[in-house]
Amino acid sequence: MIIVGELINASRKPIAEAIKNRDASYIQQVAKDEQASGANYIDVNAGTFVGEEAEYLKWLVQLVQAVVDSPCCIDSPDPKAIEAALAVHKGPAMLNSISLEKDRYDAFIPLVSGTAHKVVALCMSDEGMPETAEARVKIADELINRLVKKGLTPDQIYVDPLVQPLSTNYIFGVEFLKAIEIIMNNYPGVHTMCGLSNISFGLPLRKFLNRTFGIMAIDRGLDGMIMNPLDKEFMASIIAAEALRGTDAYCMNYLQAYRKKLLE
Numbered sequence: 001m002i003i004v005g006e007l008i009n010a011s012r013k014p015i016a017e018a019i020k021n022r023d024a025s026y027i028q029q030v031a032k033d034e035q036a037s038g039a040n041y042i043d044v045n046a047g048t049f050v051g052e053e054a055e056y057l058k059w060l061v062q063l064v065q066a067v068v069d070s071p072c073c074i075d076s077p078d079p080k081a082i083e084a085a086l087a088v089h090k091g092p093a094m095l096n097s098i099s100l101e102k103d104r105y106d107a108f109i110p111l112v113s114g115t116a117h118k119v120v121a122l123c124m125s126d127e128g129m130p131e132t133a134e135a136r137v138k139i140a141d142e143l144i145n146r147l148v149k150k151g152l153t154p155d156q157i158y159v160d161p162l163v164q165p166l167s168t169n170y171i172f173g174v175e176f177l178k179a180i181e182i183i184m185n186n187y188p189g190v191h192t193m194c195g196l197s198n199i200s201f202g203l204p205l206r207k208f209l210n211r212t213f214g215i216m217a218i219d220r221g222l223d224g225m226i227m228n229p230l231d232k233e234f235m236a237s238i239i240a241a242e243a244l245r246g247t248d249a250y251c252m253n254y255l256q257a258y259r260k261k262l263l264e
Contacts, residue, residue, distance in 0.1 A: 001238055002041070002158075002191065002224040004073045004094065005034030008060060009045040016048055019056055027060065028067045035068040037229040038262075041094050042068060044085070045075040054084035061085045073120075073226070079107035092116040096226075097160060098147075100125035100139050105146075113150040120193050121147065122160045123179070129162060131169065133178035136161040140183050144190055154189030158224050163194045166209070167202035173213060177220050184221030193224035207231065215241045223247075236263045 007030050010016045018026040031042050042064050046056035053076060061072050073094040074085045082095055097120035098108040112119045121143040123136045130136045140159045147157055161179040164172040176199075180192050199213045200206035211234045214225060218241045229235060236257070243254040257263050 001218070001242060002193070003039050003229050003235075003238075004041040004043050004193070004224065004226040005031075005037075005039030005070075005229045006043050006195070006197075006226045007034055007228060007230070008043060008064070009075070010048040010056075011045070019046060019049065019060070022059075024063050027063050031064045031068050031070075034229050035070045037232070038235055039070060039229040041073040042070050043073040043075050043096070043226060046081075047076060053078060054081040057081050057085040058088050061089050065090055077104065079104065079111060082108075083111055086111065086117075092118065094118040094120065094158070096120040097122040098143070099123075100143060102126055109146075109150060112147070112152060112156075116156070118156050118158060119147065119152065120158045120160050123162045129164065131164075131171070131175065133161075133175045133182060136175070136179040137182050137186075140179070140187075144187055154187065155191070158191040158193035159183050159187075160193045160195070163196060163198040165201040165203075166199050173199060173216075177216060180217055180222050181220040184223075191224050192222050193226065194222065195226045197227070207234070210234070211237060214238065218242060219245060232262070239263065 008015055010019055034042055044057060044060040046053045049056050064072055071091055071093050072089060073096050074082050075096040076082050095117050098105060099122040123130055123139040125139055130139060144157055161176055163176055166173050183192055196214050197210050200209035203209060215237055239254055239257045242248045243251045248254055
């Protein structure tokens, strides 16, 4: 499972305050905590700072990479902001995200074509957000084929079938899960990724829903999550779910986590 730590996001009030006040030590401590808890990538997002996003993203990337060796997931709908952050990022990053929206696709594709960057491919087009599994897979198919033609390998592509709030339509959870299974079965080497917490928006006991949905998605083949790695119970459940699904050979990851007391 590829874990993208979601906590350095300007939509979260403590992070927005830290960015505004240039509190480098707070940001860096969050990054260190996320890596220590198992994050493979550290998400950086400054999207609430309109007009200043690019500069803040560059600053966040430099802060994070000064204290952890995990690469960043550079998170912005603005390709120009991502390009600015990439200018200071050391090594391949994960870029979140490209879509089939024409303007966004055309501006984003030069950032990934011919590079070693990973890319989150969001199942969204100019027609809007897909509601069914079939609509999601149709977009995923076109994105995957376009990206491969631009020189990316399947391993670089993380399809995000778009988690939408269950509170707005009761089918959204089931249709997402169906899409994950189809994509993972039909596109060998391609990964899947999602912003998991969207499923519980507007509902009480969000952690309970997020954790349960995450385990259900793992059973369908999901192999990447944008989540809070400091949620120890959820992280332990992910390790157990992968062992039970047969994606943890000889339960080595499970046993290693047990020895490190990560399952308690």
